[in-house]
Amino acid sequence: MPRxxxxxxxxxxxxxxxxxxxxVVVFGQDVGYFGGVFRCTHGLQQxxxxxRCFDTPINESAIVGAAxxxxxxxxxxxxxxxxxxxxxxxxxxxxxxxxxxxxxxAGDFTAPITIRMPTGGGIFGGQTHSQxxxxxxxxxxxxxxxxxxxxxxxxxxxxxxxxxxxPVIFLEPKRLYNGPFDGHHERPIVPWSAHPLGEVPDGHxxxxxGTARIHRAGDELTVLTYGTMVHxxxxxAAETGIDxxxxxxxxxxxxxxxxxxxxxxxxxxxxxxxxxxLTSGFGAELCAVVQEQVLWSLEAPIARVAxxxxxxxxxxxxxxxxxxxxxxxAMRATMAAP
Amino acid sequence: xxxxxxxxVGRNGEGAVDRDAAMPEPLRLRIPEPIARPGDxxxxxxLLIDRAGEVRCPPIDVAPEDVVDLGSEMIxxxxxxxxxxxxxxxxxxxxxxxxxxxxxxxxxxxxxxxLQAHRQGNTSFYMxxxxxxxxxxxxxxxxxxxxxxFPTYRQQGLLxxxxxxxxxxxxxxxxxxxxxxxxxxxPVMYSSRDNGFFxxxxxxxxxxxxxxxxxxxxxxxxDTRIASGWIGDGATAEADFHSAMVFAxxxxxxxxxxxxxxxxxxxxxxxxARGDSSTFATRGHGFGIAxxxxxxxxxxxxxxxxxxxxxxxxxxxxxxxxxxxxxRVGAHSTSDDPTAYRPKEEPYTWxxxxxxxxxxxxxxxxxxxxxxxxxxxxxxxxxxxxGAAAEAERFGTLRSEHSAPxxxxxxxxxxxxxxxxxxxxxxxx
Numbered sequence: 001m002p003r004x005x006x007x008x009x010x011x012x013x014x015x016x017x018x019x020x021x022x023x024v025v026v027f028g029q030d031v032g033y034f035g036g037v038f039r040c041t042h043g044l045q046q047x048x049x050x051x052r053c054f055d056t057p058i059n060e061s062a063i064v065g066a067a068x069x070x071x072x073x074x075x076x077x078x079x080x081x082x083x084x085x086x087x088x089x090x091x092x093x094x095x096x097x098x099x100x101x102x103x104x105x106a107g108d109f110t111a112p113i114t115i116r117m118p119t120g121g122g123i124f125g126g127q128t129h130s131q132x133x134x135x136x137x138x139x140x141x142x143x144x145x146x147x148x149x150x151x152x153x154x155x156x157x158x159x160x161x162x163x164x165x166x167p168v169i170f171l172e173p174k175r176l177y178n179g180p181f182d183g184h185h186e187r188p189i190v191p192w193s194a195h196p197l198g199e200v201p202d203g204h205x206x207x208x209x210g211t212a213r214i215h216r217a218g219d220e221l222t223v224l225t226y227g228t229m230v231h232x233x234x235x236x237a238a239e240t241g242i243d244x245x246x247x248x249x250x251x252x253x254x255x256x257x258x259x260x261x262x263x264x265x266x267x268x269x270x271x272x273x274x275x276x277x278l279t280s281g282f283g284a285e286l287c288a289v290v291q292e293q294v295l296w297s298l299e300a301p302i303a304r305v306a307x308x309x310x311x312x313x314x315x316x317x318x319x320x321x322x323x324x325x326x327x328x329x330a331m332r333a334t335m336a337a338p
Numbered sequence: 339x340x341x342x343x344x345x346x347v348g349r350n351g352e353g354a355v356d357r358d359a360a361m362p363e364p365l366r367l368r369i370p371e372p373i374a375r376p377g378d379x380x381x382x383x384x385l386l387i388d389r390a391g392e393v394r395c396p397p398i399d400v401a402p403e404d405v406v407d408l409g410s411e412m413i414x415x416x417x418x419x420x421x422x423x424x425x426x427x428x429x430x431x432x433x434x435x436x437x438x439x440x441x442x443x444x445x446x447x448x449x450x451x452x453l454q455a456h457r458q459g460n461t462s463f464y465m466x467x468x469x470x471x472x473x474x475x476x477x478x479x480x481x482x483x484x485x486x487x488f489p490t491y492r493q494q495g496l497l498x499x500x501x502x503x504x505x506x507x508x509x510x511x512x513x514x515x516x517x518x519x520x521x522x523x524x525p526v527m528y529s530s531r532d533n534g535f536f537x538x539x540x541x542x543x544x545x546x547x548x549x550x551x552x553x554x555x556x557x558x559x560x561d562t563r564i565a566s567g568w569i570g571d572g573a574t575a576e577a578d579f580h581s582a583m584v585f586a587x588x589x590x591x592x593x594x595x596x597x598x599x600x601x602x603x604x605x606x607x608x609x610x611a612r613g614d615s616s617t618f619a620t621r622g623h624g625f626g627i628a629x630x631x632x633x634x635x636x637x638x639x640x641x642x643x644x645x646x647x648x649x650x651x652x653x654x655x656x657x658x659x660x661x662x663x664x665x666r667v668g669a670h671s672t673s674d675d676p677t678a679y680r681p682k683e684e685p686y687t688w689x690x691x692x693x694x695x696x697x698x699x700x701x702x703x704x705x706x707x708x709x710x711x712x713x714x715x716x717x718x719x720x721x722x723x724x725g726a727a728a729e730a731e732r733f734g735t736l737r738s739e740h741s742a743p744x745x746x747x748x749x750x751x752x753x754x755x756x757x758x759x760x761x762x763x764x765x766x767x
Binding site: 025062066074093104254 | 541
């Protein structure tokens with residue numbers, strides 16, 4: 001089976017979707033001739049032509065607004081916002097328009113669009129290239145929000161997103177583009193070619209939206225997480241010796257409640273982890289659903305490990321990033337409680 | 339901040355090092371004010387109006403830089419005697435003009451009936467288009483039936499002219515059991531793909547760039563349909579106005595970009611959004627978009643220019659920006675009282691007159707209409723609107739019957755996800 005990075009897997013997903021359905025068009029800043037600043041659309045314009053993959057002016061609201069108009073026409077646009085940190089000018093088009101178009105028109109018009117954007121920190125990007133804004137999308141009725149942690153899921157989820165009839169926010173953890181980063185920034189970079197999840201089948205397959213993946217099976221404690229933190233959790237489990245069950249949610253909305261409930265019922269202990277800021281983060285939603293569903297199975301309070309409630313710093317990145325030491329400490333404390 | 343005078347806000351010199359005699363005056367801001375407020379005598383000294391027939395009609399493939407003058411002049415066809423004059427005249431025959439008159443009368447009568455329905459409590463809200471009926475009615479007649487409009491909330495004329503059933507409009511306004519939008523949208527936020535009318539949003543300006551996207555998709559698909567986007571004078575200040583212009587300009591999208599300058603954005607006069615730009619149409623010049631300024635109360639001019647722009651777009655000569663100069667005679671909405679911010683008499687002193695009177699006078703002048711025919715037409719339209727309202731009332735009003743509340747959980751997504759299914763059960767459905 002071919003081995004790919006997440007960048008290559010996303011590129012391949014685009015190509016598969018564009019090959020199968022000529023309604024799929026791809027555009028955004030620098031995505032056409034150059035192939036994207038992270039190279040995720042490299043080669044698409046050459047292969048499919050300038051009318052299927054093209055560059056746009058620097059205007060996020062227009063990128064999403066035009067995609068909505070194209071979706072209403074009957075195309076399936078997949079657009080790139082260069083960094084999640086730049087999505088805010090498009091927020092009105094996403095929240096007030098794409099998310100609600102089907103409902104407000106009683107199905108007369110729909111927005112079958114995918115909005116991709118690199119998310120998360122770990123690349124010394126400072127506050128404008130490091131944010132994790134998933135919660136501002138998961139809060140919005142009508143949106144679906146997904147975030148892969150590996151090349152196999154990246155390709156399968158992106159094809160599923162493009163083929164979906166409703167808008168999908170597709171977050172790409174940029175620190176994972178070229179290797180499974182576990183938070184040990186001081187260690188050599190591990191490439192996807194050396195990782196089993198770097199194996200990506202040729203051709204068409206999907207990872208259905210709304211399905212979580214058990215990244216590591218375990219009996220003592222459940223870690224609910226997604227994106228880069230999946231790999232941080234894996235190393236934290238190894239370093240603490242805790243037999244943790246690590247659930248890679250992959251899809252935040254819709255959420256795979258069954259997998260979460262089954263795991264926490266089994267382990268009785270739960271830690272929630274994300275890079276995004278703590279307050280009103282998606283972790284709060286996870287804590288809420290866990291206590292609603294399996295409170296009487298819990299043997300300890302649910303712990304949250306998240307980014308601090310500060311802007312993402314540049315020089316102090318590794319004091320900010322919720323790495324294996326912080327996650328490991330929360331896991332130990334949860335094992336020790338009550 | 340301290341108030342220096344009525345309309346000038348200055349800033350204290352706090353922190354200044356040197357406050358000697360050489361110190362310049364404190365900085366000032368201009369806060370624009372309209373010519374007339376309540377109690378003042380209405381006047382329109384800044385309104386530049388050309389004589390009918392005097393503005394040239396260029397070929398549809400003209401380069402934008404060769405029509406810069408048309409952004410400041412005003413294209414008009416009907417003169418003060420009711421004659422159709424000049425190079426833009428002659429796009430419609432008498433039967434089409436009678437049809438246009440009936441379209442506008444239908445909108446006006448419909449608006450009046452719905453305002454009455456609001457007073458009776460049959461709806462929570464209404465927005466009329468009194469005085470600006472020509473803009474949407476004539477424009478729709480210049481498009482093909484399958485072209486797509488991306489309207490604001492004041493383009494009911496597009497929908498009525500397209501032949502959408504009045505009863506369905508009223509069902510939506512009443513949020514009754516036959517509301518096509520199932521009670522989800524504020525009254526007047528219609529949607530009808532089949533009638534080339536995109537779902538109306540309450541968020542200003544968003545549809546302008548969506549129209550450009552739709553037009554781009556049509557061109558990318560090798561289609562021949564064009565899009566027509568709509569925005570008001572006030573909403574041109576929104577970022578999405580400029581977003582639409584830059585995309586339309588970059589890709590030469592087959593789109594008509596309409597600015598309905600009806601002088602008032604609720605209480606804010608049009609000069610607030612326009613700044614010191616000479617007209618709204620001149621906003622197109624920096625983008626290299628052909629930009630025309632038109633008498634929006636002149637049915638013949640609106641049709642001729644719309645038709646010109648549609649042919650231009652369909653022939654791949656790119657987008658056109660059109661400023662329709664008109665006047666919002668009524669209140670912004672049923673929640674607004676314009677006597678609080680403009681002179682009561684202002685609507686009746688508007689120099690471009692009333693679009694229905696002007697078209698009627700023209701038809702009478704050319705011997706194709708009479709006062710008797712006019713009164714008969716009004717009676718006929720009133721009867722149609724009354725009939726539609728009566729039919730809609732059978733399906734309920736805001737105060738009585740609605741669509742099933744469980745339906746609010748439908749259409750959030752193509753198929754209902756588990757969490758919504760659970761919430762619907764919790765809600766008792």
